[in-house]
Amino acid sequence: MLIKNIYHNLVKYKFLLTELVKRDFKIKYKRSVLGVLWSILYPLLMMSVMALIFSHMFKFNMEGVNFLVYLMTGLVIFNYFSEATNNCLTAITGNFSLINKVYIPKYIFPLAKCLFAGINFLFTLIPLFLIVFVTGNEIEGTKCYLNIYYLIIPFIFLCTLMFTLGVGYFLSTLTVFVRDVIYIWGILLTILNYFTPIFYPIVILPSWLQAIIKFNPLYLYINSMREIILFSQMPTIKTMIAVFLSGFITMIIGMFIFKKKQDKFIYYA
Amino acid sequence: MIKIENVSMKFNLGVETDNSLKMIFIRLFNPKKRNKKQYFWALKDIDFNIQKGEVVGIVGANGAGKSTILKVVSGVMKPTKGIVEANGKISPMIELGAGFDGELTARENIYLNGAILGYSKEMLDEKFEEIVEFSELRDFLDVPVKNFSSGMTAKLAFSISTIVDPEILIVDEILSVGDIKFQEKSKNKMMSLIKGGTTVIYVSHSLQSIKDLCTKAIWLDKGELVMMGNVNEVCDAYYDKQMEKQ
Structure with missing residues (x-):
């Protein structure tokens, strides 16, 4: 019943969803010379800077690992999460003029923001796979190869999207009532950035901290990607279940909170 | 129909005042500063x-x-x-042009606003000419709506809202x-x-x-x-x- 309802609504508002995503896209690259090329250049530049600074620092713990690929997998996943959640913060408050005048199901706004960031994310896969297949040295064992487990990657993306969506729904709701969330989230994201092993190997941390970080869903997603891309290994079934559940449960909780509060939004415009 | x-509609006047974290903390520790709940019935038993x-x-x-x-x-x-x-x-014309994005052109806004009103893409493709014709804005189709005068914006919005019956x-x-x-x-x-x-x-x-x-x-x-x-x-x-x- 509920699933049928959601499906029905998605079909009904598919066109609106695409129009909203298109709008964000057009506005983002308006008056920019390189436009969508930035989606490709940005992760490459970020990676270069980080590689320049950190590759020597963590050399001893990363024997036989392609550091550039290690960095890129972490960067693209984290950047997606950070961009999507940042956009979601104002998904409702930024559309108040609309919500106030026309009836539109409100859940469509955070969804549009997450999908819009998702399109950007797909562009960042270009530099990621460029680095995967171009860099590396066979003799040192740092060369990465295409393998059958790549088929799992879309599933990991889907779980990342669900997780991000859940957080996005929660944040967009919270911002309506307390606008300070916008600033607080900026700080939290920075902290999360350091507590997600993006540019360092997790083994350099004390074991108690490692245990905590393993509960960070973003680490789960990034790590599963690395298993496949860097080591041509299938992540364990246990990991895959954790990947799915962390995404799915977060999404359900976020949607539940959003649904519960959405009728009150209009009083806080 | x-x-x-x-139908009654209650508005809470208090919520409009100050919603920052600072005020929430102040209210938490200082009961005097708490908003007195001021209600306002915008509709009474209609x-x-x-x-x-x-x-x-x-x-x-x-x-x-x-x-x-x-x-x-x-x-x-x-x-x-x-x-x-x-x-x-329902076709609501509570405020004309509420669904417009100033950065987008009139052409893009016809599609965006149409989608907001629940029209389908096929229908908009079909009625596009009619909307443009009615709005008398053919020469300004590729101008961002933020450069429109309020009259032009309203004309465009009216044309979109009433294109279907x-x-x-x-x-x-x-x-x-x-x-x-x-x-x-x-x-x-x-x-x-x-x-x-x-x-x-x-x-x-x-x-x-x-x-x-x-x-x-x-x-x-x-x-x-x-x-x-x-x-x-x-x-x-x-x-x-x-x-x-x-």
């Missing part, structure tokens, strides 16, 4: 029915609850109490947009919609235009329904009352 049953094809005007002073009732009917707001039923496709049309004081020629055109369009059997709720301060368009009228005062019935009787009674006060 539209059923409003014992009860009426509108049949299919009826054209109903709503009159009342500022703050009488006219716009609130339109928002309740169109589903933008849920009433605090009571039941609202509206069967049919909606079953229920909700209009809030918008027929005075555009130049005289467009005003006449939009009035004719409204008339043809009405003749086609569209149910209309129309809010205006111009009693003349209400008398011209509507068959029935509702008089609201401070959230309460004062009178409902024949358009001339209600409008005259309202007019007399307002003049009496002065």
Whole structure:
């Protein structure tokens, strides 16, 4: 019943969803010379800077690992999460003029923001796979190869999207009532950035901290990607279940909170 | 067609004051600073029915609850109490151009706004020419809407909202947009919609235009329904009352 309802609504508002995503896209690259090329250049530049600074620092713990690929997998996943959640913060408050005048199901706004960031994310896969297949040295064992487990990657993306969506729904709701969330989230994201092993190997941390970080869903997603891309290994079934559940449960909780509060939004415009 | 049953709408005036984290903390530790809950009933126990094809005007002073009732009917707001039923496709014209994005061109906005109103892509492709024709803005199709004058924006919005024959049309004081020629055109369009059997709720301060368009009228005062019935009787009674006060 509920699933049928959601499906029905998605079909009904598919066109609106695409129009909203298109709008964000057009506005983002308006008056920019390189436009969508930035989606490709940005992760490459970020990676270069980080590689320049950190590759020597963590050399001893990363024997036989392609550091550039290690960095890129972490960067693209984290950047997606950070961009999507940042956009979601104002998904409702930024559309108040609309919500106030026309009836539109409100859940469509955070969804549009997450999908819009998702399109950007797909562009960042270009530099990621460029680095995967171009860099590396066979003799040192740092060369990465295409393998059958790549088929799992879309599933990991889907779980990342669900997780991000859940957080996005929660944040967009919270911002309506307390606008300070916008600033607080900026700080939290920075902290999360350091507590997600993006540019360092997790083994350099004390074991108690490692245990905590393993509960960070973003680490789960990034790590599963690395298993496949860097080591041509299938992540364990246990990991895959954790990947799915962390995404799915977060999404359900976020949607539940959003649904519960959405009728009150209009009083806080 | 539209059923409003014992509808009340409560607004909390306190929430509008200060919503920052700082104030939340202050209120937490200092009970005196806590907002006294100030309620304001924008609608009190409103009860009426509108049949299919009826054209109903709503009159009342500022703050009488006219716009609130339109928002309740169109589903933008849920009433605090009571039941609202509206069967049919609603085209809300509460504020023209609410769905426009100033950065986008008129062409892009036709699609965006159409999607917001629930039109399909195929339908917009088909009716695109008609919308452009009616809006008289062909030369400005690729200009960002932020560079439009308010009259041009309203013309575009009106053309999009009325391109399909909606079953229920909700209009809030918008027929005075555009130049005289467009005003006449939009009035004719409204008339043809009405003749086609569209149910209309129309809010205006111009009693003349209400008398011209509507068959029935509702008089609201401070959230309460004062009178409902024949358009001339209600409008005259309202007019007399307002003049009496002065």
